[in-house]
Structure formats: structure tokens, C-alpha cells
Amino acid sequence: MFETSIAGSLPKPAWLAEPEKLWARWQLSGEELDRGKERAVRFWLDEQDRAGIDVVTDGEQSRIHFVHGFLESIEGIDWKKLTRMGIRNNRYEADVPTVTGPVRRTRSVHGAEAAFARQNTKRKLKLTLPGPMTICDTIANAAYERRSDLAMAFADLLNAEAKELAARGVDVIQFDEPAFNVFMQDVKDWGIAALERAARDLPCKTAVHICYGYGIEANVRWKQSLGAEWRQYEEIFPALNASRIDQVSIEAANSRVPLSLIRLLPDKQVMVGVIDVATNEVESAEQVAARIAASLEHIERERMLPCTNCGLAPLPFEVAQRKLGALGAGVARARTELG
Ligand code: ZN
Numbered sequence: 001m002f003e004t005s006i007a008g009s010l011p012k013p014a015w016l017a018e019p020e021k022l023w024a025r026w027q028l029s030g031e032e033l034d035r036g037k038e039r040a041v042r043f044w045l046d047e048q049d050r051a052g053i054d055v056v057t058d059g060e061q062s063r064i065h066f067v068h069g070f071l072e073s074i075e076g077i078d079w080k081k082l083t084r085m086g087i088r089n090n091r092y093e094a095d096v097p098t099v100t101g102p103v104r105r106t107r108s109v110h111g112a113e114a115a116f117a118r119q120n121t122k123r124k125l126k127l128t129l130p131g132p133m134t135i136c137d138t139i140a141n142a143a144y145e146r147r148s149d150l151a152m153a154f155a156d157l158l159n160a161e162a163k164e165l166a167a168r169g170v171d172v173i174q175f176d177e178p179a180f181n182v183f184m185q186d187v188k189d190w191g192i193a194a195l196e197r198a199a200r201d202l203p204c205k206t207a208v209h210i211c212y213g214y215g216i217e218a219n220v221r222w223k224q225s226l227g228a229e230w231r232q233y234e235e236i237f238p239a240l241n242a243s244r245i246d247q248v249s250i251e252a253a254n255s256r257v258p259l260s261l262i263r264l265l266p267d268k269q270v271m272v273g274v275i276d277v278a279t280n281e282v283e284s285a286e287q288v289a290a291r292i293a294a295s296l297e298h299i300e301r302e303r304m305l306p307c308t309n310c311g312l313a314p315l316p317f318e319v320a321q322r323k324l325g326a327l328g329a330g331v332a333r334a335r336t337e338l339g
Pocket residue numbers: 007178209210211212213214309310311
């Protein structure tokens with residue numbers, strides 16, 4: 001009951017990368033960097049184990065960013081041709097690389113990382129990949145006629161990568177699609193089709209993570225503009241419920257999302273966010289257990305998967321450590337009280 005996981009990312013230690021930054025620079029290089037990443041992965045696998053997290057992740061310790069970590073080894077992208085682009089419907093601007101030709105995956109991207117993580121934990125293992133729509137919203141397109149064409153091309157590469165990760169013993173592959181809460185019509189027109197294409201024929205569980213973003217300033221400002229009730233999920237959940245994806249996330253901790261929207265996913269396992277990532281304040285076990293109990297008004301316990309709202313990457317290292325502990329302790333409490 002209450003199989004628990006985190007959205008994916010965790011902060012990198014300060015000796016590995018600049019702390020509390022989303023696009024942090026590595027502090028090591030070459031062989032030292034490789035060994036450093038492994039040390040950081042082992043550390044977080046142990047921390048999640050100690051906290052009692054059931055489905056652990058590598059904390060994305062080997063990637064510079066959750067999208068560009070995947071794109072770095074893809075052909076057809078010109079990293080020197082930077083295009084200034086509004087991201088997530090102009091929530092913020094960034095200089096992003098440009099797709100200048102057909103995209104191709106010529107080698108494994110995260111295969112070695114998956115194998116390393118698998119060797120270092122006995123728990124179930126989840127690995128994350130960026131979703132096709134979110135990739136297309138984080139890179140400029142100068143090669144494909146429509147954004148949806150590019151998304152389908154990326155979906156094929158993601159599918160090949162996901163199959164390899166599953167073959168290496170990964171139990172859950174999660175596609176991160178924060179763009180799903182922004183381009184709701186596109187999600188219905190082609191976003192879910194691209195997602196299903198990325199997830200097709202996988203032998204493991206598949207998940208999609210949709211959130212209101214990391215607790216960075218641009219996101220906090222955006223959330224303030226969304227009014228008293230956040231109903232973005234309402235538009236896309238019915239279509240997601242009809243999809244072949246096994247698990248869908250919902251940002252529920254400290255958010256203005258009506259919990260009743262969980263009811264739009266009657267055929268899915270739902271990863272319910274019970275840890276807020278936009279504050280350094282660490283939840284108590286009581287608070288987490290109360291959030292779990294509140295969600296059970298809308299979902300049977302067998303389908304409810306406690307989770308974090310989003311990744312913990314930009315948080316101070318010790319805050320993330322304590323939030324992991326709070327998640328584990330809160331779930332333990334809920335199991336006793338509600339079990
Ligand atoms: Zn997220």
C-alpha cells in the first residue's frame with residue numbers, strides 16, 4: 001500500500017556541481033567527473049533507502065539538466081547555433097540549441113547510468129526521460145515542418161532509449177512533461193500520441209510527470225497568475241486516462257489544484273504530490289500523512305502513490321535530504337493510521 005517514489009531529481013553535492021542552480025556547471029572533469037557522479041548516485045540511493053522510499057531514482061546526478069542531459073548525445077542538433085526562445089509559453093526566455101537536421105540516436109544515452117544504479121540498489125528503480133512535447137518546447141526547430149513532426153521524431157528516439165533502460169532492469173520509466181500543463185490543446189491534438197509512441201511496447205511500468213515546475217522564481221510568478229483554482233489538469237486528464245500510460249502525477253501539496261481532479265483518472269495509478277518543492281520548509285510526518293488521507297477521499301488506496309510535487313534538484317542539499325525523510329516518515333505514519 002502507498003508505493004512511494006520521488007518525481008526524479010535531487011540536488012547534486014557542491015563538490016560535483018554548483019549548488020542550487022538548474023543549469024549548474026560541473027566542478028570536476030574527465031575520469032574524476034565520472035567517479036564523482038557515481039559517488040553521488042550511490043549516496044542518494046542509500047538516502048532514499050534509509051528514508052523508506054519504495055521506488056528509488058538516481059536523482060539525475062549524471063545530467064546537467066533534465067532535458068539537455070538527453071539531447072547532448074543526439075545527432076541533428078547544433079549546440080553552437082543558439083536561438084533565443086520563450087519557453088513554456090514565454091514564462092521565461094533561454095538561449096537554446098537548434099535542431100538543424102534529422103534527429104538521430106546513435107548510441108545509448110543513459111544506459112550505463114541505469115546499469116550502475118541497478119547494481120547499487122535492491123529497491124525498485126525508476127528512471128526519468130524528458131517527454132517529446134517538453135523537449136520540443138526546450139529546443140529551437142529549424143528542420144521539421146511542424147512542432148508535432150519533431151515531437152514524433154523524438155518519440156522514436158525516446159522509445160529506443162526507454163527499451164534499453166528497461167532491458168537494464170529499470171522498473172518504471174517516467175516521461176517528464178511539464179509542458180502538458182501549458183499547451184493543453186496541443187496535448188490533446190498530438191502530445192499524448194507522441195507520449196504513447198515514446199512509451200510503446202515497454203515491458204516495464206510507464207509514468208508521466210506533469211507539474212507546475214521547480215520552485216524557481218519564474219514558476220512562482222506564473223503560479224500567482226493562475227487564479228484561485230488551478231484547473232489545467234482538468235483539460236488533459238480525461239485524454240490521459242484513455243491512454244496506455246500506467247501512472248500519472250498530480251501536484252497536490254500546497255497547490256491550488258482541486259484534489260477532486262484525481263477522479264478524472266479512474267483507470268490510472270496516481271502519483272500524488274505530498275511534498276512541496278517550492279519551499280525550504282520541511283513537512284512534518286503528520287502533514288504528509290494528512291495530505292495522503294485527504295487524497296483518499298478521491299482515490300482508492302491501492303491506486304494512490306505518494307510522491308513529491310516535482311524534482312528536488314534546485315533545493316539546498318540538506319533540505320532535500322530532510323524532505324526525503326519527511327516523505328518516508330509520513331507514509332509510514334499513514335500506513336499505520338489508515339492501514
Ligand atoms: Zn516537475
